[in-house]
Amino acid sequence: MYKQMSVGLAALWLSSVAVAAELTPWYQQGQAALQQAIGQTVNTSRAKNIILFVGDGMGVSTVTAARIYQGQLQGLAGEQHRLFFETLPYTALSKTYNSNQQTADSAGTMSAMMTGVKTKAGFIALNERPQRGDCVAALANQQTTFLEQAEQAGMATGVVTTARITHATPAATYAHSPERGWESDFDMPAAAKQQGCKDIAAQLLVFELGDGIDVVLGGGRRNFLPVAKPGVDNNTFNGVRRDGRNLINEWQAKYPQGSYVTNQQQLQALNTSSTAQVLGLFSDSHLPYALSRNADSSEPRLVDMTSKAIELLSRNQQGYFLMVEGGRIDHGHHGNSAKKALTETLELAEAIEQAYRMTSAEETLIIVTADHSHVLTMAGYPTRGNPILGKVVVNDEQGNPMPQPDLALDGKPYTTLAYANGEVAMNKKTILPRESVSAVNTEADDYTQQALVPLLYGESHGGEDVAIYASGPWAHLFRGVQEQHYIYHVMRHAAQLDSRSSSE
Structure with a gap:
């Protein structure tokens, strides 16, 4: 009898606790999240399009702080807020170490994401066999990038960044180098030039796969222009090339139907129905921080470049691959400026949301990650x-x-x-x-x-894991703790590159 009463009282107590819990918004939020997870279905269709967003240096602490910061800018407490990309249905952790460094750099990490193999710090799309700066060995140990493979398969391709287009992260999509610093011929030793290595800017010009990279938008104009000759010309763009080449003129000759743009107005004025390839170089070096922008700024925002790139690339019926980098998150951290880094993170989040709105989750795989963290x-x-x-x-x-x-x-x-x-x-x-x-x-x-x-x-950079957020075809493969080069393998599987051909 006593035991039965005890059991009954216990049941009554548990019931009252459950009812009380259900009345709190925290409990209701947890139940809503559970039901959303239960109702999630996987998409195993071929990914017609793939967009890879890389927040350079966007570690977990950066994402957490940026989430709170954005919420507080909206008048909220901030902690319950979520950045748009945090609402994507699938997540994983990425182990970022280089093959020779516990705490990584951007060249080796982006190369891993682009080629499917880890490599050394400072390497651009090479395997780990050469020594850093060894041109001869580098020429024999290049790794084909996902962007190169996408071009070969007939997909349209694009690279967008707020950094120099020759900087490590964007460079790893199209170039191959044993030294990330070889952005122009001025940066290279004479021996490497004699041995046949090309600077990263020049490699963009000799890209011959498919019909070439369709959209290239970012900074770094100085690496494409020659040094001005006193009394001969007036180089207002502060070129650094010592070989006398004007790579912008060469690009325009190579793509006579293409468009070269230098500011936001020209970018927005592009006719997306008739424009072929686009090269946009909006600054001598990196694009300015978002905090430095004003009403008169001529440089486009990351969301502007992303939107235009998607408009242009979407014309290809065989789909496209687009890499978008929020490059200045990293630079803000290097200068110990959290506000700059967080503001750049919010700029990236806005670009991701815009891309999601412009595409279909049924046919577009969107991946958001970082190359490494910060301290x-x-x-x-x-x-x-x-x-x-x-x-x-x-x-x-x-x-x-x-x-x-x-x-x-x-x-x-x-x-x-x-x-x-x-x-x-x-x-x-x-x-x-x-x-x-x-x-x-x-x-x-x-x-x-x-x-x-x-x-x-x-x-310095931080060595802890970074997050991966994803939606679209095969996004459910992003789960658990993965090596960073796993991202390449998911992209290749989702796009079914082996079954595509340029004649599709």
């Missing part, structure tokens, strides 16, 4: 809703926010976001004492977060 940290027990770029305000013993920022052992406040290393360590150029941020606006555009270990060359 951005998010810590300090800030209260919920605390400005992600602000100073840490903790909760009191009752769980309510304190009226003033928390103080470290040195008696000074500190920020939620900081870096494990960087050039701006502690008090700018000195290690101790730590600079006080009491009267500093840590949310200002030009504020640089404090760092622990001073490095001569600036903040």
Whole structure:
């Protein structure tokens, strides 16, 4: 009798707890997420199109901070917010190490994603056999990239970046080099030139597969133009080439039906029904940070370049492959500027959302990932809703926010976001004492977060895994913890390149 009563009371208690739980929005959100997961169906059709988005340096801590930042910009607390690409149905983790480095660089990591094999830091689409800078060995150990294979299969191809188009990440889609720094002939040793290696900008011109890369948009104009001859010409574009070649003129001669554009107005004016190949070089070096843009800026935003690329590439009935890089996330981190990095992450998120809206999830595989992480940290027990770029305000013993920022052992406040290393360590150029941020606006555009270990060359990459987010045909293959080069193998399987031909 007593046992039966105990069981009955326990059941009643559990029922009341369940009812109470169901009344909370957290419980309801969890149930909604569960039902969405249960209802998810896989798509095993051939991917007509593949768009690979790479947030250069967009590690998990960057995504978390950017999520909160975007939410707070919208007047929310931020923590429950999600960036658009975080709503994509499938996720995995990517192990980013190079074949010779625990913490990777962009050249080796992007080469892994493009060729299906890991390789050394600094290598552009080579296997790991050569030594860095060895031209002769590099010529014998090139790895065909996914973009090259897509061209051979009759797909249209495009490369979009906010960095120089000759920078490591975009270069790994079309070039092959034992040194990522060989962006122009000026950057190469004489011996390498004599041995037959070409600089990365020149390799874009000699790309002969298919009908050539259809859309190339980014920065790096200086690597395509010669150095001005005093008294002979007026090179307003600050070219750096020493071989006298004007690769832009050569590109226009190679593609007489193509269009070369240098600003947002020209890009938007392109006739998508009649324009053939497009080369857009919008800056001498990298495109400016989003934080530096104003109403008079002539450079296109990442979302503008992505939209136009999709419009142009979509004309090909056999589909397309497009790589889009948010290249300046990485640069913001290297300068210990979390605000720049987070703003660039939001720019990438907007481009991803636009691409998703312009395409069909039934036939387009969208992959969002990073090449590597950074040493951005998010810590300090800030209260919920605390400005992600602000100073840490903790909760009191009752769980309510304190009226003033928390103080470290040195008696000074500190920020939620900081870096494990960087050039701006502690008090700018000195290690101790730590600079006080009491009267500093840590949310200002030009504020640089404090760092622990001073490095001569600036903040470094981080070695932890990065995330992969995906939707579309075969996106369900992105699950678990994978080696980074697995991305190539999923793309190749989804596109069914072996069954395609340029005559389809």
